[in-house]
Amino acid sequence: MRLACRVNGEAREVDGLWEGESLLWVLRERLQLPGSKNACEQGECGSCSVYLDGVLVCSCLVAAGQVEGRDVVTVEGLAGEEDALHPIQEAFLEAGAVQCGFCTPGLIVATHDLLARNATPDDAEIREALAGNLCRCTGYEKILDAVRLAATRA
Incomplete structure (x- = not known):
């Protein structure tokens, strides 16, 4: 099977897909x-979060065949210019919200989605928006700090 889609604004084609292959595997x-991480493969941890046609999804749950002709944006595609970080990525670094880094890409994409919908979220809104993202290293406080910081910049 062949897949043709746009990834991070670029037309991409992939040949030889098998029927059960996930978008996460393709990416x-x-x-x-490699930004989107493979952790639970059940849509429970959020580490593989990407945009599919502007909607936040867990890429582990999306069959690659469903992506034909559609737009995908990964954490790599948020920054735009080469070697430049998105303000959300910078905020996560500055707030110390990246320990092992495994959950970070999904948290950054989920934060991007939140701030696109609500530029000034309160703590309850931040917690709700990130509820689908699990982190095994932190107590989440630095992650919340990073989102608050990003909201002042994005």
């Missing part, structure tokens, strides 16, 4: 975009 293994 990481076939397109060499």
Whole structure:
């Protein structure tokens, strides 16, 4: 099976897909975009969060065949210019919200989605928006600090 879609604004094609292949697998293994992480493969942790046609999804739950002709944006595609970080990525670094970094890409994409919908979220709104993202290293306080900081910049 062949897949043609746009990833981070660029037309991409992938040949030889098998029926059960996930979007996450295509992104990481076939397109060499390792930002989205493979943790639970059940849509429970949020580490593989990406945009699909502007909607936040867990890429582990999306069959690659469903992406035909659609737009995907990964954490790599948020920054835009080469070697430049998005203000949300900078905020996560500055707030110390990146320990092992495994959950960070999904948290950054989820934060981007939140701030696109609500530029000034309160703590309850931040917690609700990030409820689908699990972090095994932190107590979440630095992550909340990072989102608050990003809201002042994004």
